[in-house]
Amino acid sequence: MLAYQMNRILTYLVNEGLPITFIIFYAVGLGLYFTPFTHDLFVLITPYTLVLVAVAIFSHHKGWTSKTIAVLAGIFVVSIIIEIIGVATGKVFGEYVYGNGLGLKIFDVPIIIGLNWVFLVYASNSIISKYTSKNGLIILGAAALMLLYDSLLEKVAPLMDMWSFLENDPPLRNYVVWFLLALLFNWSMQHFKLNTHNKPARWLFFIQFFFFVIIAIHNEY
Numbered sequence: 001m002l003a004y005q006m007n008r009i010l011t012y013l014v015n016e017g018l019p020i021t022f023i024i025f026y027a028v029g030l031g032l033y034f035t036p037f038t039h040d041l042f043v044l045i046t047p048y049t050l051v052l053v054a055v056a057i058f059s060h061h062k063g064w065t066s067k068t069i070a071v072l073a074g075i076f077v078v079s080i081i082i083e084i085i086g087v088a089t090g091k092v093f094g095e096y097v098y099g100n101g102l103g104l105k106i107f108d109v110p111i112i113i114g115l116n117w118v119f120l121v122y123a124s125n126s127i128i129s130k131y132t133s134k135n136g137l138i139i140l141g142a143a144a145l146m147l148l149y150d151s152l153l154e155k156v157a158p159l160m161d162m163w164s165f166l167e168n169d170p171p172l173r174n175y176v177v178w179f180l181l182a183l184l185f186n187w188s189m190q191h192f193k194l195n196t197h198n199k200p201a202r203w204l205f206f207i208q209f210f211f212f213v214i215i216a217i218h219n220e221y
Helices: 002-013 018-034 036-058 066-089 112-129 135-156 172-191 199-220
Strands: 096-098 163-165
Touching: 018 036, 018 199, 036 112, 036 199, 066 096, 066 112, 066 172, 112 135, 112 172, 112 199, 135 172, 135 199
Parallel strands: none
Antiparallel strands: 096 163
């Protein structure tokens, strides 16, 4: 009986209860981050946790097709290439370097950053498309949401050893290019009519956002 109940609980937590799982997961993450002797552990496991939550999100995607895979893979590859050019030249987002907080790198760019782009495009598209079916509004709204997310993430990224700009604060160019890429990637999602109705993805976007808000506020004080 105990094994049966445990199985039911686990099934719930990885399905309809996934948002609750994410809240618990990130609450534990805050504990690791703010505790001095586990802070380094937090940085070490960050890339693995990002992969884990991404797998959880995309396991709830409805309607996997070759087109869906191609579009998401395209966003992954294009974003990685742009990041590589950006780091090497300093002429895309500004002059910045990646730390060790995002794990394995290729040409000084963490591979996980491509997955992060894919998730943010997918999740922001899912949020806006929940409230409108108009392509233009979805593209603009999702891009604006991603820009808001990035403006917050830029404040905490150096604290989590993700990346940092040589001028400390990101230049305006960073936000302009980010917004243009967000427009392009969301356009591709709408053009190829990908189904992004995914409740856990929407929840994770906001959970991550408030996770970063807490870290940013704590750093201010």
